[in-house]
Amino acid sequence: MNNKQMSTYKLTLLALLAALAVVGRSAFAFLPNVQPVTSLVIICGLLLGPVAAILLALLTTFLSNMLLGMGIWTIWQVVSWALIGLISGLIGKYPRRVPIYVIVLFAVFSGYLYGFIISLTAYSISGSFLPYYLSGLIFDTNHAIGNGIFIILLYPMISYFFTKYAKNRFSLQNTN
Template identity: 65%
Template sequence: MNPYKLTLLAILAALAIVGRYAFVFIPNVQPVTSIIIITGLILGPGAAVILSLLITFVSNMLLGMGIWVIWQTVAWGIIGLISGIIGNVFTRISFPFIVFFSIFCGYFYGLIISLTNYQISGEFRAYYFSGLLFDTNHAIGNAVFMMFFYPFISYLVKKYAADTFAKKNADR
């Protein structure tokens, strides 16, 4: 992994961690899932999985560790992996699809996190259904953050990548 990609991942991780901490007062609303999706779509599945591990570990150092950290890592890692695969397979992805995918990921994240309770108590349905309102908050938050972050982050990443590519070719 080149220094540019590492620096970009560090900046995106810092943005997600600060955003998660800043929105802690609104249940299940944070920019983490949207930033992981954007990273997967633009930089690939490997970068998105690394970012999900970094964000989960560092943000939970601030917000508190527990058994749920394992499932957060799994959920965000899968979301990053799927986003990266979508970004690698399709060259042009419509923005409404990206927003819809971020909404879907809010509910998918909730499903995976509900497995925490199943792991501990053996009960799943009651915990999952009682958490649907929180999953809806997450899904709506993902859509809002995606509408705000995707145009900005994708423009900057693609512009910097194009400038870096142009400089490399000029040096030859």
């Protein structure tokens, strides 16, 4: 399979993940900080690579914020999810399969990392970081727990379908 077909295949998977993330974020909007976006960015990074995960972060943030509202936080959401996607993409580059419990722990950690970076919004506007960050820890905990649950539910299913359709013709995380 040539690189153009690989690119088309990866773009199709990326579009599916973006649609799932936007719908999931909208569907779970009633639960504070519980949504599948972070988990899907992690899954994308692990299976498709860091560039695809960064693109997913960008697409998902802008598309979902068109529905939920744009603001200065949009920039920090892109930065947060892109960083998480980059890290997960680098983890996915290891030739050995990463155990699910490690992925779940990374997803939980990512909930707190996301919250920390989002808290920089308050610093960039008001100059005070610590009060905003501390008051948001309960929401970061919701995010972290949600990430762990979404990874447990989504990772086995998505990785199964991605590898099933990729077969042995090419590596999902070929070159980015």
